Amino acid sequence: MSSVALAVTDGMLHFELSLAYEVFSDPAYEVTVCGPRAVRLDRFLLEPDHGFDHLPAAGLVIVPGWADVEVEPPAELVDAVRAAHRAGARVASLCTGAFVLAAAGLLEGKRATTHWAHTEELAARHPGIEVDPDVLYVDNGSVLTSAGKAAALDLCLHLVRLDHGAAVANTIARRLVVPPHRAGGQAQFVRTPVPAREDHPLAELLPWAMERLDQPLTVEDLARRANLSSRHLGRHFRTVTGTTPLQWLLNQRIRRAQELLEATGDSVDTIAAATGMGTATTLRRHFRRALGVPPDSYRRTFRGGRVPPPRDEMVRPGEQ
Structure with missing residues (x-):
């Protein structure tokens, strides 16, 4: 303890x-x-x-x-x-x-x-x-x-x-009814999950997408599911999550990869497939860019008792 x-x-x-x-x-x-x-x-x-x-x-x-x-x-x-x-x-x-x-x-x-x-x-x-x-x-x-x-x-x-x-952090955040990661002013690590509010225009879309992170979702897929144009979808994403649809998806894939690295012994290839990254190479590139360490090092460090701190930048628009 x-x-x-x-x-x-x-x-x-x-x-x-x-x-x-x-x-x-x-x-x-x-x-x-x-x-x-x-x-x-x-x-x-x-x-x-x-x-x-x-x-x-x-x-x-x-x-x-x-x-x-x-x-x-x-x-x-x-x-x-x-x-x-x-x-x-x-x-x-x-x-x-x-x-x-x-x-x-x-x-x-x-x-x-x-x-x-x-x-x-x-x-x-x-x-x-x-x-x-x-x-x-x-x-x-x-x-x-x-x-x-x-x-x-x-x-x-x-x-x-x-x-x-x-x-454990996500469990505490849910108990407090706050997001585990927050976007916005003075923000440094944008990994916004489903917002706590349930009355926003993306309330049904975000959980739907979270359940399909292993699939190759596009902006068009999300817009079609939300019955919105791509332009209106992007506007709602900015308002609700503080980021773009593709950036939000990528951040969720990385967050899911973290959880799998912490909780399972799955290979990086398996985790890449489960998070929609496609290949281990793609996962390693985005994971290192987001957290500053490769997936294998992240897993070893966490199992040794301490997860490395995030860098000041998460994935920026245009880097997907």
Whole structure:
């Protein structure tokens, strides 16, 4: 069972804290709240499970958003987060929690992100950090940062995928009624599944296509099934999924390939056929382009306990 510690103190944002607690309150994790005393979060009082001395024992330390970025975070929090990282824990910040990681020196010389409204402040205060305002999250291996609010959920689900694979992350996402992967502004890894809403124009088409990923579907096939012109289909896809029909199909094929690589011993040729890629060569080309590693390496790494983080780009239009 993976251990997660939420590092809290007065002045934290309760939204990000609650979000992280909800994601990691799963049988795959043991989650605890660590702080120095009864913590005031806006209008709430929270009694931590342990003190900050418990952080180094955790495998993953989550630092929620810091409410007032104009104020330096408490030294005891900064020292505890730094000590946990030195002890080998992964440390992840949500939203403006990046200011705590920056104060601890964990982001120096690294790429990081935070809420878009505070990226300039983070960069000005810590010029040694490469602040990226255009991504949902940044994974540096042992140190991770997310953009604002809902992007914290993206990072938390990413961490679950790293630890336990896509199937567990997808199960948690379904429980929370959110997509396992999100497209849109500040997006970096477009692998949009069927949206949670059921009243959009593609509500029947997307599940139909997901069940036929092994078949050579075309835009014309999708348009015919949806009783739309190809032009109107493309417009609806942009609105609902944030991408094009062919890009969405390719992303779903890669996602399905990940799940099969994690859960089965099928050969790459068999998985290529099952995902509509046709040949192992085609699957390897698209898989490496999307995730930065070939399918065989992905499978070996996952079975060794950790899935490689995604690159900042998924497949772009025109690369299908």
